[in-house]
Amino acid sequence: MLCIEDLLTLELFKTLPRNRLDWICDRSQILNLSTDEILVSEGDPARGFFIMLSGRMGLTRRSDGMEMPIGQHEAPSFFGEIPILTGDPNPVTVRALTDCHLYQLSSEDFLTLLHECRNFEQVIFKTVAKRSRGLESFIRNREKMAALGTLAAGLAHELNNPAAALVRALRDITPALLELQRMNLVYGQHQVDAEHTAQWIKARDEGYETITHKRIDPMKLSDREDELLDWLEDYGVEDAWKLAGPLAEGGTAIATLEELTARWQDDQTKMGTMGLRWLALSFEVMSMISSGLRGAERIAELVQSMKSYSHLDQxxxxxxxxxxxxxxxxxxxxxxxxxxxxxxxxxxxxxxxxxxxxxxxxxxxxxxxxxxxxxxxxxxxxxxxxxxxxxxxxxxxxxxxxxxxxxxxxxxxxxxxxxxxxxxxxxxxxxxxxxxxxxxxxxxxxxxxxxxxxxxxxxxxxx
CATH class of the missing domain: 3.30.565.10 (Histidine kinase-like ATPase, C-terminal domain)
Known part of the structure; x- marks a missing residue:
């Protein structure tokens, strides 16, 4: 049975008269909890008012599927008043961290005591205010962290595609540039006249403009790619499918290709084939650069949005x-x-x-x-x-x-x-x-x- 000396170890009960202390002792029920045993769970209705004389209780609250520790009660202490006063479910789970010895006063008896003893009531409400502020502060910080986690997950999701495009462009562009340099050297050794060279450069520049600014409709692009593939195979280009896509993206017409390769139709050095590969590879490099640039711009836009969102540097x-x-x-x-x-x-x-x-x-x-x-x-x-x-x-x-x-x-x-x-x-x-x-x-x-x-x-x- 609870004794008055035990109650007086808590400041809360020192203002109560002897008859009220006897009343509490008579109406309290003993509880003994083993380590890790749950006294009340978050979401449960109010179970009563608890007076803990030995042991230590941990308080946790579920957040994002995890039990988050938010505080402790160490003997001698009391708790359980908040759900009784608010009528709301328990805001936390209370679990024994050590073997605990405590007493339980029913919700009805606690309210009777509260209404009849003014000093007791004042101490309880001061305690409720303090505990509510602590719980609110913790959960508000968790809310901010949860919001930040949500935004961080979204930001990571949005950054993934442009970052992958940028990595892919940087990874593939180096061997392509090396191959272009090799082709330029070979082409230079054949001493092609300046007028014909200018025709190839004009076709390349027009393709660059299409890739960077005009962007062909996907359906038209697919049809053009099929037409170019047939022409390239007829011309005798090996792995023609590798060239058809870039040439189609550059908007190159078959008439242009025929004009560029006309002088090499019967050339055993296959300069015409190399020229076609050079043109297709030039378009492919520009496409890589454009894709990487769009990825970098998207990353910069998202970073700027996050910076603006958080109002950094202000x-x-x-x-x-x-x-x-x-x-x-x-x-x-x-x-x-x-x-x-x-x-x-x-x-x-x-x-x-x-x-x-x-x-x-x-x-x-x-x-x-x-x-x-x-x-x-x-x-x-x-x-x-x-x-x-x-x-x-x-x-x-x-x-x-x-x-x-x-x-x-x-x-x-x-x-x-x-x-x-x-x-x-x-x-x-x-x-x-x-x-x-x-x-x-x-x-x-x-x-x-x-x-x-x-x-x-x-x-x-x-x-």
């Missing part, structure tokens, strides 16, 4: 272009958007830049866009509208998902409230959005939802 508060922030966020989410989400933009050209915390506003766009994509199961319409007013700007983010049930609509901005499964959401994403918009920027955020249309409206002051 002060905490600066003039922010709302459209740039929205576009940077969309680019970093492109891996989730490209397969089934249609983006509809209606950006007002009159939106001014505003003084704001740029990286924090991008957290707002990240949370709202990510939630919208999830709500649509990555298939649907995401609409973004910006509107200026005399004293504020308005951003509306609308998705075509299933909507927010009316019975929980008023709770979505509450800390720790989430409709997602345990470990899938912390319930702080929208709370972070509200805090950044309303507290950091003195703005407002509202939501209107029905099946097929959920619209978040963010108002930010211009001044």
């Amino acid at each position: 002060g905490a508060r600066q003039l922010v272009d709302i459209h740039e922030g929205l576009e940077d966020t969309l680019r970093l989410f492109s891996y989730k958007i490209k397969n089934g989400v249609e983006i509809r933009r209606s950006y007002s050209p009159d939106i001014p830049k505003i003084w704001a915390y740029g990286s924090e506003l991008n957290q707002v766009w990240t949370n709202l866009i990510d939630n919208a994509i999830d709500a649509m199961n990555e298939k649907g319409i995401l609409e973004i509208v910006t509107t200026p007013y005399s004293d504020r700007i308005e951003v509306q983010i609308t998705d075509s998902g299933s909507g927010i049930p009316q019975e929980i609509k008023s709770r979505i901005f509450e800390p720790f409230f989430t409709t997602k499964a345990v470990g899938k959401g912390s319930g702080l994403g929208l709370e972070v959005v509200r805090r950044i918009v309303e507290i950091r920027h003195q703005g407002s955020i509202t939501v209107d939802s029905q099946p097929g249309k959920t619209q978040f409206t963010i108002c930010l002051p211009i001044g």
Whole structure:
């Protein structure tokens, strides 16, 4: 049985009269836990108020499918008050790190004690505030890390293709250039007249222009490649299929090839064949360079988007272009958007830049866009509208998902409230959005939802 001397080892009980201490001792039930035994699990309803006299308890919370340690209780201590007071499920899992000896007071008895003993009530609420701040701070940091992880995964996904194209171009271009140099030396030894050389150079330059700027339609390209392949085989070119693709990409006409090779039709040195190979290889090198350049530009664009998104090299508060922030966020989410989400933009050209915390506003766009994509199961319409007013700007983010049930609509901005499964959401994403918009920027955020249309409206002051 719990004794008064044990209770008085905790500051919480020292203000209670003797009769109340006796009452607690009479109504408490003894619990003994072995190492690694779970007392309560995250998501369970309130089980009671616990007084631990020996041992150590670990607190964990599921995040991205993993149990994350967030704190400990070491004897003598008490815990369990938060789910009793809020009526919400347990926010954490409590597990014995050592053998533990503790007592349990029912939720009803704890509330009776709380309501009848003012000093006890004050200490409890101070403890609740402190513990809630600690839990909120931890989860908010986890939210930021999770958002960063999501963006990092998307960035890695988007960087993969252009990086591979750049590596492939750099790897293949060296042997091609060496072969071109060899061909130039051989060609020079045959002392071809300048006029004929100029014809080959003209054909090459026109092909370069087509490859870098004109880009032939894929269907036409395929047809032209088949025609060139037939002609090259008739001409007697070995492995003609290797030349047909580059020559087709360069837009080379059969009439041009006939004109270039006419003088070598019966030449045993096969200068005509070498000339065709030289032309095709020149186009192939240009295609490699163009592909590598596009890959490098895409990488630079993504890096710039990430830099702009995080507002690196800038002060905490600066003039922010709302459209740039929205576009940077969309680019970093492109891996989730490209397969089934249609983006509809209606950006007002009159939106001014505003003084704001740029990286924090991008957290707002990240949370709202990510939630919208999830709500649509990555298939649907995401609409973004910006509107200026005399004293504020308005951003509306609308998705075509299933909507927010009316019975929980008023709770979505509450800390720790989430409709997602345990470990899938912390319930702080929208709370972070509200805090950044309303507290950091003195703005407002509202939501209107029905099946097929959920619209978040963010108002930010211009001044």
